[in-house]
Amino acid sequence: MPTAPTLRVLSARDAARPNLINLSLHSGPVRDQDCPWVKIGKLYVSATIVGDNSWLPLISRLSKEGVKQYTVFTGRHGNIPNIVDSVGNATGIFDPSHTKEDAAGQQRAMAEFPGVQIALVDTSTNARFQTQWLKRETRNQILKGHSVIYTWCYGLFTMCEAPSDTGTPGYASALRSNQTYQIEKTVADLVNDYWGWVPNPI
Structure with a gap:
């Protein structure tokens, strides 16, 4: 008998911590429906890693609740933090294979889920000042x-950025410390820190 889906959609006020969610997620085989999401108003972002099609179980669930119009942002990876160079370009995150995978997912979802319409947006065309563009x-x-989905890993940390390494002593150590600090926050703290600009985030 197939294992029942375990999709979790956490609220913007959830006290869960991504580092502990990650540990639980990696305790066994990771399926698309196992990757948890955070609902921030009408925006959905991943709390941890995601697979190639992890957003499709989310669409399946939401469509049954009557949500039919989506905008899906694709074309990149997510890090903790995301690195930005001296002129504002996001670096080391863009990947055209993700756009191709999500385009296939878009067609599959619109075929499988009645009435669902999905607009796909490639983030790689706006590398400079990426977070400002994403917010707008x-x-x-x-x-x-529309309901909006960011399809990349660690979407909850999308607005968390750090400057690229310019040869500063201790840079790598500081970056690791920042990552540990961020991932040990609660979902509620991260939403408060980075997502207050979302319309009606709670």
């Missing part, structure tokens, strides 16, 4: 009535 475009889509 995400707000626009939400205000149009």
Whole structure:
């Protein structure tokens, strides 16, 4: 008998900590439906790693609740923190294979889930000042009535950025410390720190 789906959608006020969610997630084989999401208003971001099609179980669940209009942002990886160079370019995250995978997922979802419409947005075309662009475009889509999904790993940390290494002594150690500090926060703390700009985030 197949294992029942275990999809978790955490609220913006959840006290769960991503580092502990990660440990639980890696305790066995990771399936798409096992990757947890955080709901911030009408925006959905991953709390941990994701697989190639982890957002499809989310669409399946939401579509059964009557949610039919989506904007899905794709084309990149997610890190903790995300690195930005001296002129504001996001570095080391863009991956065209993700856009291709999510385009296939888009077609599959619209075929499988009645009435669902999905607009796909490639983030790699806006590498400079990526977070500012994401904020603007995400707000626009939400205000149009769409639910928005960021498909990359660690989406909850998308707005957490750090400057690229310019040869500063201790840079790598400081980056690791920042990562540990961020991932040990609660979901609620991270939403408070980075996501207050989302319309009606709670």
